[in-house]
Amino acid sequence: PRTGPILQPNMVFTIEPMINAGRFESRILADKWTAVTEDGSLSAQxxxxxxxxxxxVEVLSA
Structure with missing residues (x-):
């Protein structure tokens, strides 16, 4: 809480939630892009x- 910049009008950013069928722990593969669950469960992002x-806010990607 209360870390990072204060959001100001016209700032744009992306929210990328991930829902896992198993546990919440995840990791990024060696390609530095692919996210997988630690327990190998199915996941949606x-x-x-x-x-x-x-x-x-205004959603730009609906």
Whole structure:
């Protein structure tokens, strides 16, 4: 909590949640891109790119 920059209007970033059928632990493979679960369980990942607005956020990738 309270770490990193304070979000300001017009900042854009991506939220990339990952839901695992098993445990939450995950790791990145040697290709430095592929994420897998430590226990080998199935997993789903999706993302949204959002822009901070003066009154909230705007989803850019819907």
């Amino acid at each position: 999706w993302e949204h790119t959002v822009r901070v607005t003066p009154s909230g």
